[in-house]
Every structure is written in C-alpha cells, then in structure tokens.
Amino acid sequence: MANLKATEKKTKSQSMGMHSEVLTGRTQQKFFNPDEGENLYYFGTYDVDFNKRTELDVKEMTAPEANKEIDNLMSQGFGTIVIKNPQGKHSLGVGILNKLNLIFEGSLGYFGMGSCDGPTVRINGRVGWSCAENLMAGKVVIEKNAGSCFGAAIRGGDLICKGSVGARTGIDMKGGTIIVGGDAGAFTGFMMQRGRIIILGDVGINLGDSMYDGTIFIGGKIGSFGSDAVPSDLTDSDQDWLKRKLKVAEIGEKFDVSKMTKIVAGKKLWNYDNLEPHEKKGAI
Amino acid sequence: MCGIAGLIHRGKSSNVGSELQGMLQALKHRGEDSTGYALYGDTDGKNFIMRFKVGENVGEGSSSIMEDVSVYDERKKIVDQYLLELDAKIVKEERVLPYSLRYEISYDKKDLLEFSQKIESIPGVEILSMGKSLEVIKDLGNAKMVCDRYGLDKLVGTHAIGHARMATESGVDIKSAHPFWGYPFSDVSVVHNGQLTNYWNNRRLLENKGMRFMSECDSELIAVYIAQKMREGASLEEGMKASLTGLDGVFTYFVATKDSLGMAKDTMAAKPLVLYESDDLVAMGSEEIAIRSVLPQEIDTYDPYDGEVKVWQI
Numbered sequence: 327m328a329n330l331k332a333t334e335k336k337t338k339s340q341s342m343g344m345h346s347e348v349l350t351g352r353t354q355q356k357f358f359n360p361d362e363g364e365n366l367y368y369f370g371t372y373d374v375d376f377n378k379r380t381e382l383d384v385k386e387m388t389a390p391e392a393n394k395e396i397d398n399l400m401s402q403g404f405g406t407i408v409i410k411n412p413q414g415k416h417s418l419g420v421g422i423l424n425k426l427n428l429i430f431e432g433s434l435g436y437f438g439m440g441s442c443d444g445p446t447v448r449i450n451g452r453v454g455w456s457c458a459e460n461l462m463a464g465k466v467v468i469e470k471n472a473g474s475c476f477g478a479a480i481r482g483g484d485l486i487c488k489g490s491v492g493a494r495t496g497i498d499m500k501g502g503t504i505i506v507g508g509d510a511g512a513f514t515g516f517m518m519q520r521g522r523i524i525i526l527g528d529v530g531i532n533l534g535d536s537m538y539d540g541t542i543f544i545g546g547k548i549g550s551f552g553s554d555a556v557p558s559d560l561t562d563s564d565q566d567w568l569k570r571k572l573k574v575a576e577i578g579e580k581f582d583v584s585k586m587t588k589i590v591a592g593k594k595l596w597n598y599d600n601l602e603p604h605e606k607k608g609a610i
Numbered sequence: 611m612c613g614i615a616g617l618i619h620r621g622k623s624s625n626v627g628s629e630l631q632g633m634l635q636a637l638k639h640r641g642e643d644s645t646g647y648a649l650y651g652d653t654d655g656k657n658f659i660m661r662f663k664v665g666e667n668v669g670e671g672s673s674s675i676m677e678d679v680s681v682y683d684e685r686k687k688i689v690d691q692y693l694l695e696l697d698a699k700i701v702k703e704e705r706v707l708p709y710s711l712r713y714e715i716s717y718d719k720k721d722l723l724e725f726s727q728k729i730e731s732i733p734g735v736e737i738l739s740m741g742k743s744l745e746v747i748k749d750l751g752n753a754k755m756v757c758d759r760y761g762l763d764k765l766v767g768t769h770a771i772g773h774a775r776m777a778t779e780s781g782v783d784i785k786s787a788h789p790f791w792g793y794p795f796s797d798v799s800v801v802h803n804g805q806l807t808n809y810w811n812n813r814r815l816l817e818n819k820g821m822r823f824m825s826e827c828d829s830e831l832i833a834v835y836i837a838q839k840m841r842e843g844a845s846l847e848e849g850m851k852a853s854l855t856g857l858d859g860v861f862t863y864f865v866a867t868k869d870s871l872g873m874a875k876d877t878m879a880a881k882p883l884v885l886y887e888s889d890d891l892v893a894m895g896s897e898e899i900a901i902r903s904v905l906p907q908e909i910d911t912y913d914p915y916d917g918e919v920k921v922w923q924i
C-alpha cells in the first residue's frame with residue numbers, strides 16, 4: 327500500500343501547492359523507458375497536417391456518425407477540421423487521441439470532447455454538462471458558457487471557458503488546469519486531487535469540498551468553503567504563473583491577480599489508508 | 611431520469627402545442643413512460659376549462675387496473691349531476707378518449723376547493739386541471755404519441771410547460787404523470803425533475819391542512835406545497851423560494867400560472883437545466899437540444915445556479 331509522507335524541502339512547484347507529498351512503499355507508479363518506445367503504439371492516432379483544412383456539417387448526423395467522420399478525416403491527414411451545425415448534440419468530439427485543430431461553429435450538448443488526449447479545440451458556442459471529462463492533454467477553449475461538471479476528472483491539458491460555468495466544476499480532477507472567465511456554481515473543485523482551477527468571477531457554496539490536493543484561485547466572492555478547503559498565502563510564484571496562464575488562455579490578461587484568493591486542502595481528511603475498515607466508517 | 615421543458619412568449623401568442631411537442635420529443639430519451647403538457651391557450655377568459663379523467667389508460671406498460679368502459683360512462687354521469695348541483699353550467703363538452711374529457715364550464719365562484727372536492731369525491735375521477743387558460747393533458751407514451759392522440763399541435767397560446775417521464779418511484783399511469791395541477795388554484799401547474807426525500811413528512815403535514823394528493827408521486831408534493839403557500843398569502847415567487855428549504859432532495863422544477871412561468875433549482879444544483887432568455891421568448895429544458903427544436907440558430911444559453919428562482923411574465 328502506498329503511504330504518503332511530507333517532504334522536508336519544498337520545491338517551487340510544491341510551494342504552489344502541487345505534489346506536496348511523495349509516494350513511498352508499494353506504488354503503482356510506472357516510468358516510461360525510451361528503449362521500449364518502439365513497442366508503444368497509441369491506437370487511433372494519425373499523422374496529420376495542420377495546414378490541411380476541411381469542413382464537416384453534422385446537422386443531419388448522429389453523434390457516432392459525426393465522430394466516425396472526424397476520425398476518417400484525420401486518417402486522411404486533415405489536421406484542421408471545422409464542424410458546422412453541432413446544434414447542441416451530445417458526445418461530439420469524444421475520444422480524439424491525436425494532435426488536431428478542431429473548431430466547432432456552434433454549441434455542444436453533454437459530454438462534448440470527453441476522453442481526449444492531445445487536440446486543440448475551440449468551441450464558438452456553449453457546452454453542456456461534463457465537457458472535456460477525463461481530458462488527458464491538449465487545449466479546449468469555450469467562447470461562451472458551460473454547464474455543470476465542467477472538466478470532471480481531467481488528468482491534464484488546459485480547459486478554458488470564457489463565460490460562466492455550472493456546479494461541480496473540476497470535480498475529481500487529477501491534473502491539468504481549468505480557467506473560467508466568469509462565475510462558477512456550487513461545489514467547485516469537489517474532491518479534486520491534483521491540478522489547478524482559476525475562476526476570475528464569483529463561486530457558489532462549498533468551494534473545494536473534500537479536496538485532497540491541488541490549488542484553486544478565486545478572483546471574486548466565495549459563497550462558502552467546503553469541508554477541508556482552506557485559504558492559503560498567494561506567493562509571487564503563484565502570481566507569475568497566473569499571469570502567464572491567463573495570457574496563454576487569452577482571458578483576463580489585465581486581471582489583477584494579486585487580489586485573488588488561493589485555496590488548498592487542509593489535509594485533515596488524509597490518512598484514510600492508515601485506518602482499519604471499522605475506523606474508516608467513523609471517519610466518514 | 612425525466613426531462614422537463616417550458617417556454618413563454620412575451621407580448622405575443624404562438625403555436626405552443628406544437629413547439630412544446632418538439633421540445634419534449636427531443637427529450638424522449640430521458641423517459642417515455644408518459645408525457646404531459648400544461649398549455650396556456652388563448653381564450654376569452656369567461657369560462658373555466660376542466661380537463662378530467664374518469665379512468666386510466668390501461669394500454670401496454672400501464673400499471674393501472676383494467677376497467678370496463680361502462681364504468682367510465684357511469685362516472686361521467688355522476689360528474690354531470692354534481693356540476694348541476696354546484697350551479698356549474700356545461701357550455702361545451704368533448705370526450706377526447708373514453709377516459710379523458712374536456713369541459714368548458716360557466717361557474718361564478720372563485721374558490722375552487724368546494725367544487726374540486728365534490729367532483730373528486732367520485733371514485734376514479736380526477737381533475738387534471740381547472741382554469742380559464744390552463745389545460746393539462748397527460749397520458750402514456752412519448753410526446754408525439756400524446757400530441758397526436760389529443761390533437762395538441764394546433765393549440766395557440768402564450769406559454770407552456772411539459773414533462774417526459776421515466777417512472778422510478780410510482781406507477782406508470784396518468785395519475786402519476788406530470789404536470790400536476792396546483793389544486794385548488796385556477797391555472798397553476800407544475801413539472802419536476804428529481805427526487806424529494808422528505809415527501810411523506812410534508813405530505814402528512816399538508817394533508818392535515820386539508821390539501822389533497824391524488825398519487826404517490828413525490829413530484830405532486832411541489833404542486834401542493836406551492837398551492838398551500840399561495841393559500842397562506844404568499845406570491846408564486848415567495849412560495850418557490852420557500853420550497854428551496856422546505857423541500858429536501860434534488861430538484862429542478864417549473865411552475866406556470868395564467869400569466870407567468872417560473873423555475874427553481876435546488877441548493878445542490880444536481881439536476882440539469884439550460885435556459886435561453888430574450889426580450890420576446892424564454893425557453894428552457896433539461897438539455898439544450900430541447901431549446902434547439904424551437905431555436906435552431908446559434909443562441910446564447912446558460913445553466914441557472916444552485917438555489918436560483920426565476921419568474922417571467924407574459
């Protein structure tokens with residue numbers, strides 16, 4: 327069983343609230359071996375040319391048909407695909423494990439861009455619940471608002487919403503960055519384990535409830551703190567990183583980051599692994 | 611799961627029957643056990659429209675008990691007799707289906723409690739709606755099936771709310787289908803998506819105050835709860851705000867009256883809602899595709915936040 331131990335000396339990343347523990351004991355960590363690189367094949371990836379551009383009208387297509395056609399276009403080497411008339415359909419653009427410029431001219435329904443690894447996506451509309459769930463890498467930019475569970479369980483990448491988002495933004499996130507230009511609803515950062523969330527506007531109640539690790543930055547008012555979410559000092563490193571991130575995200579470049587509130591885990595809910603099953607019941 | 615949809619035209623009328631049918635049909639994957647419409651049509655406002663049922667749809671999938679049509683005829687006769695005794699004159703009568711009827715009634719009294727109690731004292735009879743504009747139509751099947759069965763696609767009005775139901779906590783029958791009439795208030799209707807966890811406590815409390823429940827569907831509680839608040843003098847919006855703490859569980863619900871439409875979302879924001887708002891139209895639904903059925907062009911929509919209550923006037 328993996329145990330958690332606080333490190334004595336803090337690195338720069340650790341001072342920003344990241345990786346403040348090391349794994350000891352039995353662990354599931356695996357490391358990439360360059361010698362075995364030739365044996366690794368990422369199923370569903372293609373060599374694409376970003377200058378090779380095409381358009382796809384999905385008005386009369388179902389989501390599986392549209393997604394298959396996107397895959398087909400990538401297999402032909404198209405690196406820039408513009409999707410016309412998405413009209414709020416669910417599950418568009420899911421499972422793309424490729425470098426790709428994908429542009430949606432309209433809004434998506436639920437579970438848009440779920441389980442992706444690598445694409446750069448711009449959605450010139452709104453997205454419904456659970457946008458970019460399980461994102462591994464890449465960049466997803468939403469020009470308008472987003473629904474609840476925005477960026478649920480993402481592992482990496484940048485997820486940017488220029489408008490406002492619903493409840494449970496970044497729930498269970500394990501890495502990556504979520505940036506929101508407007509407000510966010512209740513339970514933002516609920517049970518997050520790693521990664522960072524930036525909300526320039528206000529947030530609802532129970533911010534960071536039961537967060538295990540990671541960092542949340544809030545520019546506006548906070549409805550209330552959730553269980554084990556505590557404010558922390560905003561360091562110079564934090565401010566530098568926030569400025570760079572907002573610039574790259576094309577959002578809030580002139581925002582005064584020095585007035586943001588930083589929230590981290592109080593870590594009172596840690597150490598479940600050290601408890602016997604009957605003790606866990608009491609802790610919960 | 612269930613899906614809800616609603617729309618309100620401000621300053622004009624439209625074919626709300628057809629529009630709501632399109633919205634609910636887009637949500638049919640959220641539940642096809644039953645579908646219900648609460649339509650606010652253009653009327654002269656002189657007579658009451660009473661939609662009522664004298665039996666259940668006992669078709670495939672129904673959890674109701676089969677009854678002979680002659681039983682329905684008997685119940686209808688008693689309804690007609692009671693209306694005479696209540697000094698209510700039937701101006702127009704329509705038997706849409708053997709178990710479902712629509713009456714236009716001339717009735718002078720404003721208090722519908724006595725009226726409703728007398729009519730519903732007949733076993734097997736339930737008033738689905740009573741109002742000068744409201745008509746509640748609900749039956750088994752998806753939105754298109756119910757719309758076709760009752761000929762709703764031509765109905766012109768200002769606003770409407772509807773519900774596509776996946777039965778989870780009560781039977782597949784008309785009495786458990788939404789919308790629920792805000793008994794005994796004229797022109798009040800409710801649709802709900804979610805689960806209420808303090809249903810029985812609230813039900814017992816409200817029954818002790820003289821309110822009636824026709825089903826064991828938790829959603830009916832919202833209609834009765836709001837009606838009771840209004841009975842105590844609260845406005846629609848005040849009643850809805852009180853429900854955020856008075857009702858426990860997860861919910862997004864719509865309430866409509868003769869001239870307004872409101873939405874409320876619980877403090878956990880656990881149930882979805884997408885909203886489009888402009889100067890002349892408000893449209894909302896459990897999913898954006900419902901709104902897209904009436905507004906296919908690119909529009910700005912958003913999710914209301916936790917604990918939010920909004921009310922719009924026609």
